[in-house]
Amino acid sequence: MDKETFAENVLAAxxxxxxxxxxxxxxxxxxxxxxxxxxxxxxxxxxxxxEEAWFKTWLxxxxxxxxxxxxxxxKDSVPWEKWAENERAEEQxxxxxxxxxxxxxxxxxxxxxxxxxxEGYSVKEISEILKIPQGTVKSRLSKGRDLVKKxxxxxxxxxxxxxxxxxxSGSAKKFS
Numbered sequence: 001m002d003k004e005t006f007a008e009n010v011l012a013a014x015x016x017x018x019x020x021x022x023x024x025x026x027x028x029x030x031x032x033x034x035x036x037x038x039x040x041x042x043x044x045x046x047x048x049x050x051e052e053a054w055f056k057t058w059l060x061x062x063x064x065x066x067x068x069x070x071x072x073x074x075k076d077s078v079p080w081e082k083w084a085e086n087e088r089a090e091e092q093x094x095x096x097x098x099x100x101x102x103x104x105x106x107x108x109x110x111x112x113x114x115x116x117x118x119e120g121y122s123v124k125e126i127s128e129i130l131k132i133p134q135g136t137v138k139s140r141l142s143k144g145r146d147l148v149k150k151x152x153x154x155x156x157x158x159x160x161x162x163x164x165x166x167x168x169s170g171s172a173k174k175f176s
Contacts, residue, residue, distance in 0.1 A: 001046045001055075010039055013056045016119050017063050023114040024067040024107060034070045038063035057121075061129050064111070101151040109144035116141055 001009075017038065021031040042062050049058055102113055115121045115129065116137075123141070127134045 001049060001052060005052070006043060006046050009052075009055045010042075010059070013059055016056065016060065019114065019118060020060055020111070021063055021067050023102075023110055024064065025070060026103070030070045031067075034066040035063055037069075038066040041066065057125055057129055060115075064129070097152060098148070101148045104151060105144055105147055109140050109147065112137055112140040113144040113148070 017035045021034045123137045126137045
């Protein structure tokens with residue numbers, strides 16, 4: 001793939017890359033870093049892509065991996081108090097109820113829901129991006145949908161141990 005085609009494809013995928021990064025990282029600075037690093041790694045390895053039709057899927061996978069690398073770095077380098085303070089500030093930001101419901105899902109459900117419903121990927125494409133079976137994608141979509149519906153209806157208790165608590169991120173369990 002030549003440089004010009006690469007640049008055009010990256011620009012076409014830019015919004016998707018940021019949304020996927022935001023789904024995993026929540027922090028704008030870390031999202032930007034992950035997307036930039038992902039694009040740089042993809043550029044360096046652009047000649048290893050066998051089929052240009054899979055460029056966007058390939059690039060999303062690289063950015064997802066980079067997001068997880070950013071999380072590992074952030075946990076290693078940021079004091080817990082600073083991280084917790086940042087999380088509380090972001091939770092108080094004015095987000096839609098639906099967005100908040102999606103954010104409360106554990107990452108394994110959240111990424112599948114965002115890729116399918118927001119980014120428009122098929123079950124098969126998500127399976128290839130995340131390297132999990134299609135049946136797993138379908139079950140995570142189903143569970144994610146159910147949890148979002150229950151949260152929006154106010155049917156999930158966040159205090160104490162609730163039977164749905166194992167599917168929610170730690171910050172979601174704190175809210176009543």
